[in-house]
Amino acid sequence: MHWARTATVWLISLYVCQANGAYCACSPLSAPERELLLQVIRAKFLIEPDVSLRLLSDEPSNNECFRELGIEGRGPIGTWSLKLFLSPDHRFISSDLYPVSLGSGSLQDDKYVPKNGSDAALVTVTVFADFQSSTSKRVADVMKILMRRYQPNELRLEFRNLPMRVDAWAFKAAQGAACAEIQSDTAFWSIHDRLFAEQQSITSANATDKLLTYAAETKSLNKAEFETCVKREGSLGLVLRDIDQAAARAVRSAPAVLIDGTAVSDPTDEQGLQIRIEQAINNANAIRRSPAVDRKP
Secondary structure (H helix, E strand, O other): OOHHHOOOEEOOOOOOOEEOOEEOOOOOOOHHHHHHHHHHHHHHOOOOOOOEEEEEEEEEOOOOOOEEEEEEEEEOOEEEEEEEEEOOOOOEEEOOOOOHHHOOOOOOOOOOOOEEOOOOOOEEEEEEEOOOOHHHHHHHHHHHHHHHOOOOOOEEEEEEEOOOOOOOOHHHHHHHHHHHHHHOHHHHHHHHHHHHHOHHHOOOOOHHHHHHHHHHOOOOOOHHHHHHHHHOOOOHHHHHHHHHHHHHOOOOOOOEEEEOOEEOOOOOOHHHHHHHHHHHHHHHHHHHHOOOOOOOO
């Protein structure tokens, strides 16, 4: 099963609350719904049986009929929490809400999104990657080359996690990288580079130990905070958010590269990517040089 398909969970067996053809107004979850909700979250997010789940909160979200759910998990590695949103009809949950009014610009909710380059850069390249994927590694190598060719105010790189293998170490690596990003972009890129450089030596059994070793050798990281984050899955929500963002952008596999929101056909083609980036920079510069159009009558 691909995580990209599980970021938005379908609660098909929950009832649809309707009255006279309209949804009931912001109705809270019933006790049976709360129990079923936890069962579906466990199944869809592949949460182990030895992890207990509890619904801590169920409140309306920002005066809308979406409900904000606080989920707590307790297991052998400790306690973690997760925020999800339930649709007004109680049939769908998602890890975030994306207002349509924000349009189709850069990916929304950019807190703790790894970046390289200026926020005011002319062009943004977004990479969705899987640390266990050899093709994702090639994309990382290509992007490192391309980033050296441009100024920070010309090109910005953003990274999003999209682990495709839930039964191996890709998801654990994504959580580790996200834990590093919580501390700083510099820490993230250090862990990012180590994960790809030593990809062949990482296994499901040693992934956590590898992450802790990388952290110990990264000067910009607080090792104790990183270890706590990794062992308690403190970055789980960030990884699920990235997976949800991939689904929102119709990205179904990793690696994927988007230039100003538009996907490229071959993310490993260095020359093709450079041509597309040059075109995007030229277009952006042309728009900036164009005189403002006076629309007054």
